[in-house]
Amino acid sequence: MVDYRTQGQIAILEVNNPPVNALSIHVRKGLDDGISRAVRDPSVKAVIVIGKGRTFSSGADIKEFNKPQEGPRLTMVGKKLEESDKPVVAAIHGTCLGGGLEIALFCHYRIAVKSARVGFPEVLLGILPGAAGTQRLPRVTDVAVAMEMISTGKHVPAPKALEYGILDKIVQGDLLEEAVKFAKSVMGKPVQPCRLSDQPVKGADRLVQVFDAAMRQVKQRQRGFMAPVVCLKAVRSAAELPYNEGLLRENTLFTELMSSSQCAALRYAFFAERAAQRWQLPSGASAANTKPVPVKSTGVIGAGTMGQGIAICLLRVDYPVILVEQNQKLLDKGVEMIQLAFKDAVRRKLMTEDAMRHCMSNISPTVDMQQLANVDLVIEAVYENVALKQDIFRKLDVICKPSAVLCTNTSTISIDIIASATKRPGSVVGTHFFAPAHIMRLLENVYSKDTSAQAVATVMDLGKKIGKVSVLVKTCHGFVANRMFHHQGQEAALMLEEGALPEHIDKVMEDFGMSIGPMKVSDLSGVDIGWRIRHEVAKMEGVELTSQTRFFRGERYCTLPDKLYELGRLGRKTGKGWYRYEKPGGRVAMVDDEVTNLIKKHSAEMGIERRGISTQEIQERILYPAINEGFRILEEGVAAKPEDIDVIWWYGFSFPRYMGGPMFHASQVGLSKVYERICYYHQNFPYSSHWVPSDLLRKLASAPSPVPISQWMSYSQSKL
Numbered sequence: 206m207v208d209y210r211t212q213g214q215i216a217i218l219e220v221n222n223p224p225v226n227a228l229s230i231h232v233r234k235g236l237d238d239g240i241s242r243a244v245r246d247p248s249v250k251a252v253i254v255i256g257k258g259r260t261f262s263s264g265a266d267i268k269e270f271n272k273p274q275e276g277p278r279l280t281m282v283g284k285k286l287e288e289s290d291k292p293v294v295a296a297i298h299g300t301c302l303g304g305g306l307e308i309a310l311f312c313h314y315r316i317a318v319k320s321a322r323v324g325f326p327e328v329l330l331g332i333l334p335g336a337a338g339t340q341r342l343p344r345v346t347d348v349a350v351a352m353e354m355i356s357t358g359k360h361v362p363a364p365k366a367l368e369y370g371i372l373d374k375i376v377q378g379d380l381l382e383e384a385v386k387f388a389k390s391v392m393g394k395p396v397q398p399c400r401l402s403d404q405p406v407k408g409a410d411r412l413v414q415v416f417d418a419a420m421r422q423v424k425q426r427q428r429g430f431m432a433p434v435v436c437l438k439a440v441r442s443a444a445e446l447p448y449n450e451g452l453l454r455e456n457t458l459f460t461e462l463m464s465s466s467q468c469a470a471l472r473y474a475f476f477a478e479r480a481a482q483r484w485q486l487p488s489g490a491s492a493a494n495t496k497p498v499p500v501k502s503t504g505v506i507g508a509g510t511m512g513q514g515i516a517i518c519l520l521r522v523d524y525p526v527i528l529v530e531q532n533q534k535l536l537d538k539g540v541e542m543i544q545l546a547f548k549d550a551v552r553r554k555l556m557t558e559d560a561m562r563h564c565m566s567n568i569s570p571t572v573d574m575q576q577l578a579n580v581d582l583v584i585e586a587v588y589e590n591v592a593l594k595q596d597i598f599r600k601l602d603v604i605c606k607p608s609a610v611l612c613t614n615t616s617t618i619s620i621d622i623i624a625s626a627t628k629r630p631g632s633v634v635g636t637h638f639f640a641p642a643h644i645m646r647l648l649e650n651v652y653s654k655d656t657s658a659q660a661v662a663t664v665m666d667l668g669k670k671i672g673k674v675s676v677l678v679k680t681c682h683g684f685v686a687n688r689m690f691h692h693q694g695q696e697a698a699l700m701l702e703e704g705a706l707p708e709h710i711d712k713v714m715e716d717f718g719m720s721i722g723p724m725k726v727s728d729l730s731g732v733d734i735g736w737r738i739r740h741e742v743a744k745m746e747g748v749e750l751t752s753q754t755r756f757f758r759g760e761r762y763c764t765l766p767d768k769l770y771e772l773g774r775l776g777r778k779t780g781k782g783w784y785r786y787e788k789p790g791g792r793v794a795m796v797d798d799e800v801t802n803l804i805k806k807h808s809a810e811m812g813i814e815r816r817g818i819s820t821q822e823i824q825e826r827i828l829y830p831a832i833n834e835g836f837r838i839l840e841e842g843v844a845a846k847p848e849d850i851d852v853i854w855w856y857g858f859s860f861p862r863y864m865g866g867p868m869f870h871a872s873q874v875g876l877s878k879v880y881e882r883i884c885y886y887h888q889n890f891p892y893s894s895h896w897v898p899s900d901l902l903r904k905l906a907s908a909p910s911p912v913p914i915s916q917w918m919s920y921s922q923s924k925l
């Protein structure tokens with residue numbers, strides 16, 4: 206785990222724990238033994254700590270967090286490195302994160318290659334740097350920088366780290382050779398001035414202003430999230446306490462965070478997100494045994510809201526895009542909107558003018574679908590209409606080359622139905638982007654009964670290349686995200702007619718932790734989207750939905766969202782929806798009397814006596830139907846595991862990661878309690894099928910002791 210060797214008068218401690226040199230027990234032990242040996246050996250005059258493989262170190266081994274601490278503690282190892290009278294040089298490449306950076310800060314010098322990145326991402330796991338990082342970083346760089354780095358977890362590129370004083374030098378060429386040269390240059394020099402524990406905190410005279418400003422930002426950015434707040438307190442203590450007392454304070458705060466439910470949720474999230482990438486099809490084909498189709502050229506059909514965003518995603522990473530619209534006017538408008546989005550990115554310094562020009566030069570706008578003949582992958586993003594989509598796929602089948610992967614951005618329609626319009630259903634796959642497509646990180650990839658493993662591998666790979674978090678699901682109406690979210694929308698509308706108002710529902714859910722409530726989400730994605738989907742489904746079943754409809758498909762139906770649509774209140778884009786906005790496309794949601802009156806009038810027309818609806822009821826009626834549906838989705842194998850559902854909710858609906866996602870949340874509340882409440886609502890609202898309790902949930906809820914989330918799927922086939 207740590208290879209010890211000498212080169213002349215220099216001892217080299219090379220950490221070798223693939224894939225990312227996590228500081229597991231054997232690594233800590235190896236470093237501990239290595240530094241003792243180097244200190245003991247009179248022929249050694251300097252020491253280098255370096256990482257083998259792709260990175261210096263990704264920090265403490267997160268898998269060890271649930272286990273009792275064994276072996277030397279990181280702070281003890283670090284103390285030995287710092288106390289060595291022989292200079293110790295950290296030679297950094299790849300990433301130097303968390304405990305890895307703490308080890309580097311115990312060394313007397315830090316050199317790095319230009320491409321290296323350093324950072325303290327502990328906050329993203331709900332903890333703080335617990336091996337003296339909060340005490341040592343503000344002794345090497347300004348306390349404001351330390352607060353920013355530790356409370357956000359952002360990685361800092363090497364050149365910036367040099368500017369901050371975290372690094373002593375950036376080297377070019379072979380890192381080890383350069384480290385040896387550097388070590389020789391400092392050999393024999395006193396190490397005392399390089400021991401950070403003896404240094405004062407930098408910028409301590411501005412502590413109060415810096416702390417107050419950082420705290421304001423943290424509270425604004427991350428409501429309800431404990432770790433950043435505690436991180437700031439720990440860094441503050443570095444400036445207020447002597448080094449050793451600061452360490453004790455750091456340890457107390459670390460232990461507090463480590464035992465919190467937020468930390469448990471974030472650790473779960475870390476591994477869940479990575480597990481989602483290891484997709485597998487029922488056939489046994491998987492990420493490990495399937496190669497994607499090489500994609501060099503792409504096409505997007507439809508230059509509306511989603512087509513524009515998807516094109517931007519592709520252009521940003523250098524894919525040429527043939528953009529197809531139904532007429533020149535709409536095409537020009539789409540291209541103009543794409544240009545505006547890029548200009549906005551330039552204005553916000555997210556890209557350069559040159560990069561923008563390059564991206565724009567990669568678009569080929571056309572109204573002729575024949576231009577797609579040679580693309581490797583095409584994404585359809587036309588209106589949500591079965592006949593239209595089938596027509597487009599029928600044409601693509603004729604136009605595109607045999608190896609092309611044919612993707613649809615449908616948000617609800619089964620991929621089986623769309624693929625059936627072609628003679629190559631194996632090449633058809635869903636790529637469900639979320640609005641705004643160039644901003645939201647989720648890509649819900651959907652396979653049909655015929656989709657080939659290669660098509661799946663291609664879209665999973667595409668997701669990675671365009672910077673998305675991809676989750677693979679099996680096709681069904683609405684897939685995972687919209688199928689679960691739909692019930693929230695239904696239940697919210699029913700609560701409105703019973704007595705709630707949009708602002709009440711949103712406040713409860715925002716206080717719960719959601720970044721925006723469901724009514725604001727509806728305004729953001731467009732009230733017309735839901736209307737189109739409902740009316741499309743009704744049309745397919747030969748039913749006409751009117752303002753008098755009380756039941757649809759045997760279920761209680763609320764016409765309030767339809768009434769809003771009929772008033773032209775389509776959401777933010779029209780400047781009014783469930784709220785009023787300062788302008789069309791505005792962001793500031795204001796309560797609107799017109800909506801309040803509409804809702805009250807609607808209740809009266811329905812003969813419903815309005816009542817006060819409690820916070821608990823709103824929270825349960827928004828969350829539990831989605832959770833219940835999540836269990837059905839697992840039962841049906843639409844999602845392969847509960848973790849995939851939670852990943853979808855973090856990245857598709859901004860569910861607070863520190864609460865773990867709806868399925869993790871259910872496990873925290875206790876499945877028997879969740880089940881009992883769902884049964885209660887089912888008794889009260891028998892005409893809403895989303896309250897019929899899932900069978901998998903029932904089985905898990907009646908298990909003699911709580912079943913860990915990692916074992917839920919083993920109950921899906923059981924007969925209990």
Ligand SMILES: CCCCCCCCCCCCC[C@H](O)CC(=O)SCCNC(=O)CCNC(=O)[C@H](O)C(C)(C)COP(=O)(O)OP(=O)(O)OC[C@H]1O[C@@H](n2cnc3c(N)ncnc32)[C@H](O)[C@@H]1OP(=O)(O)O
Binds near residue numbers: 270303335464480
């Ligand atoms: C009250 C009880 C007290 C008990 C106390 C017990 C612990 C005491 C410790 C105290 C000291 C604290 C020390 C320190 O302050 C704490 C830390 O260092 S926490 C860790 C901080 N580091 C991170 O958060 C980095 C996490 N990793 C990444 O960001 C990325 O992996 C990467 C390094 C940037 C590389 O990214 P990629 O190249 O994309 O690769 P992957 O992300 O796919 O990772 C590959 C593979 O490696 C696994 N992995 C990555 N990092 C770690 C890690 N730190 N520990 C364990 N495993 C790690 C990752 O899961 C992947 O494997 P897979 O899941 O696919 O099998």
Ligand SMILES: NC(=O)c1ccc[n+]([C@@H]2O[C@H](COP(=O)([O-])OP(=O)(O)OC[C@H]3O[C@@H](n4cnc5c(N)ncnc54)[C@H](O)[C@@H]3O)[C@@H](O)[C@H]2O)c1
Binds near residue numbers: 586590593638
């Ligand atoms: N808007 C969302 O929030 C969202 C989110 C996820 C998925 N989706 C899905 O994405 C798809 C597109 O939705 P949108 O919101 O971008 O719709 P939109 O109305 O903004 O854009 C659709 C575009 O398709 C074009 N079009 C229609 N027929 C065409 C044809 N034959 N050839 C070329 N172009 C044609 C239209 O002119 C229009 O510009 C839908 O399937 C929708 O369900 C939408």
